[in-house]
Amino acid sequence: MLEARSLVKEFGQLRATDDVSVRLGDTENEMVFIVGPNGAGKSTLVNLLTGRLEPDEGAVILHEETAEGTVERDITDMRPDKRVKEGLVRSFQIVHVFEEMTVRENIRTAALSNHGLMRSVWSLRDEHEAVEADVAALLEQFRLKDVADEKAEALPHGDRKLLDVAMSFALDPEYLLLDEPTSGVGAAEKEYVIETIVEASQEQNVTTVTIEHDMDIVKTYADRMIALVEGSVYREGDPNLLETDKDLRRVLLGVSDDE
Numbered sequence: 001m002l003e004a005r006s007l008v009k010e011f012g013q014l015r016a017t018d019d020v021s022v023r024l025g026d027t028e029n030e031m032v033f034i035v036g037p038n039g040a041g042k043s044t045l046v047n048l049l050t051g052r053l054e055p056d057e058g059a060v061i062l063h064e065e066t067a068e069g070t071v072e073r074d075i076t077d078m079r080p081d082k083r084v085k086e087g088l089v090r091s092f093q094i095v096h097v098f099e100e101m102t103v104r105e106n107i108r109t110a111a112l113s114n115h116g117l118m119r120s121v122w123s124l125r126d127e128h129e130a131v132e133a134d135v136a137a138l139l140e141q142f143r144l145k146d147v148a149d150e151k152a153e154a155l156p157h158g159d160r161k162l163l164d165v166a167m168s169f170a171l172d173p174e175y176l177l178l179d180e181p182t183s184g185v186g187a188a189e190k191e192y193v194i195e196t197i198v199e200a201s202q203e204q205n206v207t208t209v210t211i212e213h214d215m216d217i218v219k220t221y222a223d224r225m226i227a228l229v230e231g232s233v234y235r236e237g238d239p240n241l242l243e244t245d246k247d248l249r250r251v252l253l254g255v256s257d258d259e
C-alpha cells in the first residue's frame with residue numbers, strides 16, 4: 001500500500017497540495033481514480049508520489065508485507081528513478097515514445113531498461129530471451145500486435161496512448177500512476193483504451209491511480225474515487241458519489257441539479 005501522509009506542497013503563496021492524506025492499493029489491484037476541477041492539485045499529488053516534486057511537509061510511505069508483518073518505508077526523499085525500482089511507475093516517467101522507432105522497438109527499449117536493472121544476475125542470452133518474451137506479452141496485452149512494426153508516429157492517438165502505458169508496464173510496476181491517459185483520445189477510442197489498461201492492470205496485479213476527467217469512465221471502472229478541490233481531499237469513496245452527492249456534482253461539473 002502506498003500512502004500520502006499529510007502532504008503539503010506550496011508554489012509561492014499557493015497551496016497546490018494542502019494536507020492530503022490518502023491510501024492507495026489498500027485492496028488488491030485497486031483502481032483508484034482522482035477527479036477534480038482544473039488546478040485542484042491532481043497532477044501535483046501524482047508528482048509528489050512519484051518523486052518528481054518534493055513536499056514541503058508530510059511523507060510518502062510504502063507499506064510492504066513481509067514475513068514479520070507490514071513494514072513501513074518512508075520514501076519521501078527517494079529519487080524518482082529509485083522509486084521506479086520499488087515498483088512506483090508513472091506513465092511517461094522514464095521512457096518516452098520514440099517517434100521514429102516501431103512499436104516493438106519502443107517496447108523493447110523499455111523492457112531493456114527494466115531488465116538492465118537486474119543485469120548482474122543474468123547471462124546475456126537469458127536476458128535477451130526474457131526481454132523478447134516481455135515484449136511479445138506486452139504487444140499482446142496492449143492489443144498492439146497488429147501494429148508492432150509500424151513507426152510510433154504513424155499510430156492513431158488511442159494506440160499511442162496504449163504504447164505509452166505498455167512502456168510503463170515494461171518497468172514492472174506495482175503502482176502505476178496515470179495522468180489523464182484518455183486525454184486527447186476520441187470518444188470512440190476512449191473506452192477501448194481504458195479497458196485495455198484496466199485488463200492489463202488486473203492481470204499483472206497492478207494498483208493504478210488514474211487522473212480522469214470523464215466521469216462515465218470513473219463510474220464504470222473505479223473501485224474508489226478521490227475528489228480533490230483546491231488542494232484538499234473534498235470527497236473520497238464509492239464512485240457512485242458522483243451521482244448521489246449534489247455538492248460534489250456541483251463542484252465537478254459546475255452545474256446544480258435544478259438546472
Ligand code: ADP
Nearest residue numbers: 011014016036037038039040041042043044045
Ligand atoms: P490539476 O492537475 O488538478 O489541474 P495541478 O496540480 O497541475 O492541478 O496544479 C495545481 C495548482 O498549482 C494550479 O493552480 C497550478 O497553476 C499550480 N502549479 C502547478 N505546478 C506549478 C509550478 N511548477 N509552479 C507554480 N505553480 C504551479
Ligand code: MG
Nearest residue numbers: 042043044179
Ligand atoms: Mg493536471
